[in-house]
Amino acid sequence: MAKRQARSEPLQQSTWQEIEQRAFDSRDTRLDLLEFIPDAIILHQDGVIRFANQAAGQLFGLDAKTLQGQPILRFVHGNCHMQVQSDLFQMENEMISGRRTHCGEYQMVRSDGTPFAAETSCLMMQTRDGRPEVVSFIRDVTDRQRLYESLTQIAYYDTLTRLPNRNRFIEYLEEILMVGGSDRKRAILVLDVDRFKYVNDSFGHAFGDSVIQEIGKRLRMSAGMGSFIARMGGDEFGLVFDDIELARDATKRVLRQFDKPIQVEEHEFYLTPSIGIAEYPRDGKDAATLLKHADIAMYWAKESGGNGLREYVQPPVDTWMRNVQLDANMRHGLARQEFFLLYQPKVDVRTRRTVGVEALLRWQLPEGRIVSPTEFIPLAEQTGFIVPLGRYVLHQACRQIALWRKLGLTSLVVSINVSAKQFQHVNLLKEVSEALKEWSLPPSCLDIEITESAVMQNPRDTAAALCKLKELGVRVSIDDFGSGFSSFGYLREFIPTTIKIDQSFVHRMVSDMREQAIVSTLIQMAHHLDMEVVAEGVETEEQLAMLQTMRCDVVQGFYFCQPKDAGLVERHLLDEEAIV
Ligand code: C2E
Ligand code: MG
Ligand code: MG
Numbered sequence: 001m002a003k004r005q006a007r008s009e010p011l012q013q014s015t016w017q018e019i020e021q022r023a024f025d026s027r028d029t030r031l032d033l034l035e036f037i038p039d040a041i042i043l044h045q046d047g048v049i050r051f052a053n054q055a056a057g058q059l060f061g062l063d064a065k066t067l068q069g070q071p072i073l074r075f076v077h078g079n080c081h082m083q084v085q086s087d088l089f090q091m092e093n094e095m096i097s098g099r100r101t102h103c104g105e106y107q108m109v110r111s112d113g114t115p116f117a118a119e120t121s122c123l124m125m126q127t128r129d130g131r132p133e134v135v136s137f138i139r140d141v142t143d144r145q146r147l148y149e150s151l152t153q154i155a156y157y158d159t160l161t162r163l164p165n166r167n168r169f170i171e172y173l174e175e176i177l178m179v180g181g182s183d184r185k186r187a188i189l190v191l192d193v194d195r196f197k198y199v200n201d202s203f204g205h206a207f208g209d210s211v212i213q214e215i216g217k218r219l220r221m222s223a224g225m226g227s228f229i230a231r232m233g234g235d236e237f238g239l240v241f242d243d244i245e246l247a248r249d250a251t252k253r254v255l256r257q258f259d260k261p262i263q264v265e266e267h268e269f270y271l272t273p274s275i276g277i278a279e280y281p282r283d284g285k286d287a288a289t290l291l292k293h294a295d296i297a298m299y300w301a302k303e304s305g306g307n308g309l310r311e312y313v314q315p316p317v318d319t320w321m322r323n324v325q326l327d328a329n330m331r332h333g334l335a336r337q338e339f340f341l342l343y344q345p346k347v348d349v350r351t352r353r354t355v356g357v358e359a360l361l362r363w364q365l366p367e368g369r370i371v372s373p374t375e376f377i378p379l380a381e382q383t384g385f386i387v388p389l390g391r392y393v394l395h396q397a398c399r400q401i402a403l404w405r406k407l408g409l410t411s412l413v414v415s416i417n418v419s420a421k422q423f424q425h426v427n428l429l430k431e432v433s434e435a436l437k438e439w440s441l442p443p444s445c446l447d448i449e450i451t452e453s454a455v456m457q458n459p460r461d462t463a464a465a466l467c468k469l470k471e472l473g474v475r476v477s478i479d480d481f482g483s484g485f486s487s488f489g490y491l492r493e494f495i496p497t498t499i500k501i502d503q504s505f506v507h508r509m510v511s512d513m514r515e516q517a518i519v520s521t522l523i524q525m526a527h528h529l530d531m532e533v534v535a536e537g538v539e540t541e542e543q544l545a546m547l548q549t550m551r552c553d554v555v556q557g558f559y560f561c562q563p564k565d566a567g568l569v570e571r572h573l574l575d576e577e578a579i580v
Helices: 013-025 027-036 054-060 078-096 142-156 166-178 196-203 205-223 244-257 287-303 317-335 373-383 386-406 420-425 428-438 452-457 459-472 488-492 503-508 513-528 541-549 566-579
Strands: 040-045 048-052 101-109 115-126 132-140 186-193 227-233 236-241 262-264 267-269 273-280 308-311 339-348 354-364 413-417 446-451 475-481 498-501 532-535
Touching: 040 054, 048 054, 054 132, 078 101, 078 115, 078 132, 115 142, 142 166, 166 186, 166 227, 166 236, 166 287, 186 244, 186 287, 196 205, 196 459, 205 227, 205 236, 205 244, 205 262, 227 244, 236 244, 244 273, 273 287, 287 308, 317 373, 317 386, 339 386, 339 566, 354 373, 354 386, 354 566, 373 386, 386 413, 386 420, 386 428, 386 446, 386 566, 413 475, 420 452, 420 459, 428 446, 428 459, 446 452, 446 459, 452 459, 452 475, 459 475, 459 488, 498 503, 498 513, 503 513, 503 541, 513 532
Parallel strands: 273 308, 354 413, 413 446, 446 475, 475 498, 498 532
Antiparallel strands: 040 048, 040 132, 101 115, 115 132, 186 236, 186 273, 227 236, 262 267, 339 354
């Protein structure tokens, strides 16, 4: 243990003066007096012990008399020699200005070489001939030291990986930002293991703990010089690099660690990380901001499918301001009923009759412009406004279904789009069943569309929630099927009622044989699994004919009808009814 702290303060000055006075009066009295004190006391001059009381003898493991004449540094641990010498020198200097006491903690050693933590209080005195003499009170504080260390361990270290924890990470970051100045670029990384929840869910938490330990070990091995690694909690780790260049190489090494399989017990599997990087001082000047930005970048990496890294990019101030304004406008807009639904028919390929309609949200600004959902839904998802907005869509659609049912359109199915955030923030099952009850509707008249990429954000939980909705009797469609990053893994746990083949396939299949093969295969697969297939974005006769040959069930697109307001769609539906 190196010296931990040293402070000079006027310790019981009056008592010391008294002792000194009496010591001048009678050397015997001085020695007697010191013998009575239970703390170890030594008097030393020019680095040599002149007197030690019995307690000092016991502390150093020698007879008190034998201590006399020994150099004081013999009982100071080598780590602290310099410190003791410099403190004594300082005391001598300070004595001139009247300061006489000094307290500090050093590592000392007993005569058999055992080290111990010592708390010392020293008083600098003058002998009759004017030479400085030091009285040192020494107390063994090893137990207190150990307690302090174990409390520090608990407060600052993670028991599972033995890495520093989040508190220590923040403290360390604050420490290094304080020294070193802002011309030195540093990197702050947040690493989260993708889909780690499934490791825990499938193999249990004890197994998950072993995996976290293994990842901690690999990070420690690969991060290298100038790095500080902490376990922030769960499957999240934080890394600080003293130098941005070090970080670039280290990040590559860290990523390579995940190319190797993780072996726990008899299981061997691969995991991937999502890493977010923030750079000091570019992305923040303090620990909290840097960590927040690294976290945001990590979520960007996750949202783009995981297994990679993203650097934080400061949004331009005007984008931020625009978003703040847009968010406020949306909230007011909902209260002022500026949002409304359009409906687009879904047509049965064989009968050419409308079997359902999809409700598509629109926002009409006070100046008249109609805003597309692709402009406002992403922000609504970010801010959480999607929750009240989604609730509005659900109730508006239910109200419309109830009206249409009164007109005799009882077999019509109405689809609404829901986003992943609605599953995360609300009990969608409860909201849907309450809405159906409120509008006295059978569940089979409602279809919930969720995009495949939304399912992939949290496949297991979303699949479980969709399963419950299906059990309730509501239809569930996977929207934009086949687009972007997807895996059919969730189909093992949950079979939707319908898949909606993404319009990009429909548009390209006419000129691209491979796209054609994909669409045809998707349709066959869906039929094998008893799912209905809707093709989105059908714009031409040619596309329709091709889909018909492929035995697609339902089509939707501008070829038949643009999204229209409820009144126009109603007329169209009633006309169709009349023809029958
Ligand atoms: P989506 O659910 O895949 O809806 C289909 C989109 O394609 C709609 O765009 C529709 O107008 C458009 N579309 C339909 N037929 C054709 C066609 O033949 N060709 C082309 N090029 N486009 C066609 P819209 O209405 O702008 O909606 C865009 C997306 O916004 C929707 O995609 C859906 O993901 C989302 N959205 C719409 N309403 C809501 C809502 O109430 N809640 C949520 N969470 N998302 C919604
Ligand atoms: Mg849709
Ligand atoms: Mg779609």
